[in-house]
Each structure stands twice: as structure tokens, then as C-alpha cells.
Amino acid sequence: MSRRVGVLALQGAFEAHQHVLRGLGAESTQVRTPSDLELVDALVMPGGESTTMSHLLQTCGLFDAIDSRLQQGMPVFGTCAGMILLAKGVLDGRSDQRSFSAIDIDVRRNAYGRQIDSFETDIAVDGLAEDFHAVFIRAPQISRIGSEVEVLARHKESAVLARQGSVMVASFHPELTNDARIHSMFIGLLQEV
Numbered sequence: 663m664s665r666r667v668g669v670l671a672l673q674g675a676f677e678a679h680q681h682v683l684r685g686l687g688a689e690s691t692q693v694r695t696p697s698d699l700e701l702v703d704a705l706v707m708p709g710g711e712s713t714t715m716s717h718l719l720q721t722c723g724l725f726d727a728i729d730s731r732l733q734q735g736m737p738v739f740g741t742c743a744g745m746i747l748l749a750k751g752v753l754d755g756r757s758d759q760r761s762f763s764a765i766d767i768d769v770r771r772n773a774y775g776r777q778i779d780s781f782e783t784d785i786a787v788d789g790l791a792e793d794f795h796a797v798f799i800r801a802p803q804i805s806r807i808g809s810e811v812e813v814l815a816r817h818k819e820s821a822v823l824a825r826q827g828s829v830m831v832a833s834f835h836p837e838l839t840n841d842a843r844i845h846s847m848f849i850g851l852l853q854e855v
């Protein structure tokens with residue numbers, strides 16, 4: 663059965679995600695309102711600026727709508743700022759920044775430091791035969807991982823790709839490389855739930 667994958671389209675790198683999802687044959691729509699959300703079976707939260715996204719989510723009424731879908735088990739994939747939005751704890755965030763607590767991790771915003779604000783590196787990913795070229799842009803670092811969370815990839819000790827049930831997060835941007843394998847893992851997860 664084909665599943666509709668929404669991409670949160672308030673701000674940030676949402677179009678690149680749609681491009682990858684469509685390349686995989688998934689039906690992908692932009693989510694900007696609670697009624698857009700009703701039409702999708704799963705959601706991708708893109709990179710961008712988590713403080714801005716948190717603010718926009720609240721002003722457009724999507725925060726509570728997404729929160730209740732997440733509690734019902736809607737599969738979700740958060741990349742970079744999207745990962746921050748899904749985390750339980752956010753370090754170095756703004757005091758009014760909210761997150762969904764959908765995965766038992768804490769993240770530190772912009773933790774990779776100024777000089778290396780952005781960098782690219784090849785990482786080994788569980789279940790993929792060959793390394794994945796990962797692009798990190800002012801990336802958050804996972805600073806705590808709960809026991810229920812499965813780590814799927816690391817970069818220098820830190821987890822950079824993780825999953826808890828139907829929630830998947832990446833601290834990098836898998837939509838920016840011409841490689842759909844991580845999105846394909848997410849689509850695979852939709853078939854499981």
C-alpha cells in the first residue's frame with residue numbers, strides 16, 4: 663500500500679526531502695496546517711532553524727496536532743533542526759523553544775563548534791553495505807541516549823543516526839546528497855508499523 667509522507671514545510675530544507683522521497687516512489691506533500699497533517703501517514707521534519715520552526719509550529723496550530731499524531735505512533739524522521747524538535751532535552755536552546763519529546767535523547771544545538779560549523783564525512787550505517795556521505799550543517803550533537811534508542815550510525819563516538827520505534831533522527835542532512843538509502847530506511851520503517 664502506498665503511504666503519503668508529509669514534509670513539514672514551514673521553514674528550512676523541505677523541498678530537497680520531497681525530491682528524494684519522490685525519487686523513491688513515495689507520495690509526498692507539504693505540511694503547513696493541521697488539515698495538511700490529516701492527509702499524511704508519516705512526516706519528515708527537515709533541517710533549518712529549530713527556534714524559528716518551534717515558534718511557527720505554535721503560531722500555526724501545528725504543534726499540538728503533530729504532538730497528538732506522534733502519541734498515536736505516526737512515523738517521523740527528523741533531520742538536524744528536525745531532530746532537535748523531536749528530542750526530549752534541548753541544550754543551548756532558547757528558553758521558549760519547545761520540542762516533542764518523541765525520542766529519548768538530549769541534543770546540544772550547534773555543538774560541533776564554530777570553525778567546523780559545517781563539514782562532510784563518510785559514516786558507516788547499520789544495515790547499509792557501503793558508507794554514507796554525511797553533510798553536517800551547524801549540526802546538533804546527541805549528548806544523551808536513552809536505553810530504548812537504537813544507534814544506527816556514529817561519528818567519532820557520538821550517535822548521528824538513531825531510532826526509537828517509529829521515530830528516526832539524523833544530526834546530518836541525508837537529503838543533500840544524491841543518495842536515497844537513509845530515506846529508504848525510513849520508508850521501510852513505514853511498512854513495519
Ligand code: GLN
Nearest residue numbers: 709710711712742743800
Ligand atoms: N543549528 C540549527 C538549529 O539549532 C540546526 C541546523 C540545521 O538544521 N542545519 O536549529
